[in-house]
Amino acid sequence: MKKAIGKLVILALLAGSGALAVAQQTPKPEKTPEPDRAVIPLSDPAKPARIEATVMWGSITVVGYEGKDVVAEAQVREKPLLEGRGLYGPYAKSAAEAQQLLAETAAKSAEMQAKAAELQAKVSQEIQEKLAQEYANAAALSATPQEPKKERSHEGMKLITAALTGLTVEENNNTVTVSTASMRNAVDLTLRVPYSSSLSLRSMMGGKVVIENVSGEIEVNAANGGVTLRNVSGNAVVHTMGGDIEATLAKVAPDKPLSFSNMNGDIDITLPTDIKADVRLKSQMGNIYSDFDVALRPAPRKGEESEKTGFGKYRISFDKGIYGTINGGGQEISLTTFNGSIYIRKKK
Numbered sequence: 001m002k003k004a005i006g007k008l009v010i011l012a013l014l015a016g017s018g019a020l021a022v023a024q025q026t027p028k029p030e031k032t033p034e035p036d037r038a039v040i041p042l043s044d045p046a047k048p049a050r051i052e053a054t055v056m057w058g059s060i061t062v063v064g065y066e067g068k069d070v071v072a073e074a075q076v077r078e079k080p081l082l083e084g085r086g087l088y089g090p091y092a093k094s095a096a097e098a099q100q101l102l103a104e105t106a107a108k109s110a111e112m113q114a115k116a117a118e119l120q121a122k123v124s125q126e127i128q129e130k131l132a133q134e135y136a137n138a139a140a141l142s143a144t145p146q147e148p149k150k151e152r153s154h155e156g157m158k159l160i161t162a163a164l165t166g167l168t169v170e171e172n173n174n175t176v177t178v179s180t181a182s183m184r185n186a187v188d189l190t191l192r193v194p195y196s197s198s199l200s201l202r203s204m205m206g207g208k209v210v211i212e213n214v215s216g217e218i219e220v221n222a223a224n225g226g227v228t229l230r231n232v233s234g235n236a237v238v239h240t241m242g243g244d245i246e247a248t249l250a251k252v253a254p255d256k257p258l259s260f261s262n263m264n265g266d267i268d269i270t271l272p273t274d275i276k277a278d279v280r281l282k283s284q285m286g287n288i289y290s291d292f293d294v295a296l297r298p299a300p301r302k303g304e305e306s307e308k309t310g311f312g313k314y315r316i317s318f319d320k321g322i323y324g325t326i327n328g329g330g331q332e333i334s335l336t337t338f339n340g341s342i343y344i345r346k347k348k
Helices: 002-025 095-122 125-144
Strands: 037-040 050-057 060-065 070-076 168-172 175-178 185-194 198-205 209-212 217-220 226-230 238-244 245-249 258-264 265-269 275-281 288-290 294-297 301-305 314-318 322-326 332-340 342-346
Touching: 037 168, 050 060, 050 185, 050 226, 060 198, 070 168, 175 342, 198 209, 209 217, 217 226, 226 238, 245 258, 265 332, 275 342, 332 342
Parallel strands: 050 175, 050 198, 060 185, 060 209, 198 217, 209 226, 217 238, 226 245, 238 258, 245 265, 258 332, 265 342, 275 332, 288 342
Antiparallel strands: 037 070, 070 185, 168 175, 275 322, 294 322, 301 314
């Protein structure tokens, strides 16, 4: 218990004050450099391409076009990413705001420490003593004498800085792999791809994902940022932990499922008026709206034997989602959010 509590407090401090400290210590370049740009020819331009892109810190924008090559541009943002509300929040606009945000983070950390102390008080004295002994043993084993760090003078010297994107692009048999590696600055990645390309995109922290004019299969995983799809076709599987999902589908492949999910944000999708679909809609903390006439049907139920549940001889549970059909049913569409509302619109 104590070990888990300690980790929570440490994570809170790292995500707040530590991230802000990195931002304040990171020198800013005198001017924003030109974007890194790469043009990648496909092994077989007559066949659809698959694009796999990952950005550690920053955003991804993908636009379909008539060309046969994949064009990748990576641009460092003027503002460092690790500024403001730790790793997951908006940027601070000034040093005063940054200090205020740091104070807020410190207050939240103090609150977490108070809750941790509360929980620790509930743990028996015997367990606490054992844990303390384990920590002491581990500290004794890991303690190694270290020489004090030598302070080096830089008086009269000029600071040399460079904001680098770390853009890397590889192509193998029509699969193009794109990544960036910048730990100090956010990098915004822009890709121009043939219309029929399929996409597998991952944005780890601090950026949104935007996709336009693509007809291939789409897979998006975003840790903290909104996802926007405009004029896309085919099937799509989209998930983000924090941020709204907005999608406008020009047409939908009838034999492929659509799935949109997030933890904190709205889901707003626009579908062709003639779509035939079986829908599963679930929002724990929000509402569900639709332009379509959705014919509701009972949620499926699941029975479990007592050996698996421990709640008596037999247990029946009903799915908490809303099930229904649009235009008689057909393609599977799943929309799930924990804290947000769901909107299903007809394309005009």
